Amino acid sequence: MPRPFPEPKGPPAVDRYGAPVRPDRGELRRIAALFRPYRARLATVLGLITVSAGLGMVSPFLLREILDQAIPEADTTLLTWLVVGMVVIAIVTGALGVAQTWLSNVVGQRVMHDLRAAVYRHLQRLSLAFFTRTRTGEVQSRIANDIGGVQNVVTNTATSLVSNVTTVLAVTVAMILLDWRLAAFSFVLLPFFVWLTRRVGQERKRITAVRQGRMADMSSLVEESLSVSGILLGKTMGRGPELAQRFERESAELADLEVRARMAGRWRMASVQMSFAIMPALVYWFAGQSLASGSATISIGTLVAFTQLQTRLFFPIQSLLSVAVDVQSSLALFHRIFEYLDLRVDIEEADEPVDLGADGRRVTGHVTFEDVRFAYDEDAAPTIDGVSIDVPAGTTLAIVGETGSGKTTLGYLVARLYDAEAGRVTIDGVDVRDLSFASLARTVGIVSQETYLFHASIADNLRFANPDATDEDLREAAAAARILELIDSLPDGFDTVVGERGYRFSGGEKQRIAIARTILRNPPVLVLDEATSALDSQTERLVQEALDRLAEGRTTIAIAHRLSTVRDADQIAVLDRGRLAELGTHEELLATGGRYAALAARAGTADGAVVA
Structure with a gap:
């Protein structure tokens, strides 16, 4: 997919080696x-x-x-x-x-x-x-x-x-x-x-x-191939020798360049x-x-x-x-x-940013999408095109659709990881582009489908969301995410080092640690980007119960793929190629017999399988 940032390719005036002929x-x-x-x-x-x-x-x-x-x-x-x-x-x-x-x-x-x-x-x-x-x-x-x-x-x-x-x-x-x-x-x-x-x-x-x-x-090759994911992929695909040969070629070329330079x-x-x-x-x-x-x-x-x-x-x-x-x-x-x-910063803080809650009023988390449009490239078709949805405070919006329909992008617009090209996204009536970065970070919490944990202890990973959290706060967050029992069973408890990118734990365990981290931040708005995608049915049910209790009194936008998370949502938005195709509750959308009903029929309702 095209991106708005050009690949740095070096100076415009180059010689046969690709370097600038004379300094600017x-x-x-x-x-x-x-x-x-x-x-x-x-x-x-x-x-x-x-x-x-x-x-x-x-x-x-x-x-x-x-x-x-x-x-x-x-x-x-x-x-x-x-x-x-x-x-x-x-x-x-x-x-x-x-x-x-x-x-x-x-x-x-x-x-x-x-x-x-x-x-x-x-x-x-x-x-x-x-x-x-x-x-x-x-x-x-x-x-x-x-x-x-x-x-x-x-x-x-x-x-x-x-x-x-x-x-x-x-x-x-x-x-x-x-x-x-x-x-x-x-x-x-x-x-x-x-x-x-x-x-x-x-x-x-x-x-x-x-x-x-x-x-x-060489740095990219080492970072990619010698990470835990890279080693797993290389071993399972039997490509270890080829990766070693590629590294040797890169190293030999570098050695030759070093000799030439000297x-x-x-x-x-x-x-x-x-x-x-x-x-x-x-x-x-x-x-x-x-x-x-x-x-x-x-x-x-x-x-x-x-x-x-x-x-x-x-x-x-x-x-x-x-x-x-x-x-x-x-x-x-x-x-x-x-x-x-010199790379352009395309998401800037407003000259006079708004700090939600600074006036003493409670942040309710009322989210609205007003005719929102977004494209990753000016010449490409819009990823989000004219979407308008009102998400009242304390309610849950589930977003479903085929792969590439814009589900994740729509959720990330709330956290202003991208900026809408047209229309606006508001929280409590304030355009997210007018909010200070600190206020937006306090207001919106994200648990993404790709869980990332630092090579540090569980406690350090959790306190990344709230450095002032007490040990009791950590335990409460872990309990809400249904991960406390596992942590207590470890010899070092919360001091256990998770390993690079958290590979000491299973996918479901990493997801629950990430959910606990977001719970610890206690944001009024939650964006769950397929947050339970790595969980088995039993673990998902436990975490979903915790998330349901957590969602009380706060706004949740769930980018969903399982029927179990979609059925109980206050609203379900069905996206089709970036446009809002349907909007309603589970029962309403089934009754209309449209796209949502087709997705549900394709997935089946008995086992809570994937709808998108």
Whole structure:
């Protein structure tokens, strides 16, 4: 069935690897904006970097004085002071480096936290439609792999960039002050280094985009095939070896991409490194040629100090080149992260939301559907089309129909898991779109046909509905759902861990725990989406008795499939391709001899079998 959310497919401008050819300036501004709340700390880091770089440039000048004056003139006092100065500079620079590293990591981790929290909160705001068509492993990969992949860039790159730029500028000035001719000779190859680095960065960026896609595929495969359901399906279908082979293929492709990413431009970078090692020798040759020709006078101290500065210049430049490569590689990851942050939130809270019951009046739970229309896609036929039903407070509405007739969708419109495109759904006369999310969650409780339990204790699963519930509240809810006797028979009672998705329990037991969880929330409106579908006839009868007592004084919308739940409803709505075909009581609809009567006849009435 079509869904209103587009599948994230990456950037519009792609190369043969599927990655963006060049970064979007808007994305670069968004990346810079991540650091904006921490401007003061970054300014402190900048100050530490500047002081450290300045102090580091003093040592070569001290070394020149040692070689040109203190040692040749045997001035031990000057030698001692110069050496003490070099030692003090080394100690202070090291201390400043520790402080800088700590502060930059604090800022980087705060930025990482902000980014993870922003993505998670945004995903929580998306409607159910997004998650019905997006693989869980894909979502997990965006949060874990993609955000984790930019951690080094976010934590170290900004300060490394500033530190290296400051160092390069300071070293450049110092080299010119020492001897401008040697400086000019040393800077000849820098443009070539920059060009090589851009080529390497672009290649790694392309590979990174594909690699993250492969990691997302692997995460999805692991999440799907190694869950309890996946293992059961693989074993019962005899497809375990095929799944293992598929994983091996994905892993092999990922390993190949990792090798390509690490080897991308390795020869180019090796050429740069060799050039860094060769340059000091060339400086010695240049200085020797100048001295031999008599065109320049360069002292030994100046030459040694210059080559020391040259070493300090080349390492920061090499680091800057590596930073450029890392930044370009991370742009593909940032694009994937921003892609999720930019997903449209189609269900928003009203600007001035209504809080039912805030004025002290009791929430009765009177639900109405007023000419409601809903479609999952603009071009598709509506799933719900012009449905109008009045459900008085405290009554039960059963919804039946063939598969795909819109039963579940109609029930989920009450909880605003989807928004009606036309018409409206109201509770106590208030459009659900005008209610606050908190008020709507307190008012409407859902027990769906797919029971979900967290990998936690029974008590924790129940308290997810009401964190303030007492132990006695838990027992009362469990008793109402006919699950208390089973819980008490367990060695750990309510502290029993249910296992992943509750697979320690049978389907009927999980359903009763889920029903107890909803009972504990005590909502005025109940939506039971085939809530007893996993129960055997005897257990269903016990739970239905509890639900019948619970339904007294509250509104219940039961998406039904068994005659036993339909017969006693105050109203039965029969849906046909999204339209309301019939509405009435069990006896009234049987008497008309329409669709409901046909469903009942098909299912039979003796055994309470399925009607839809």
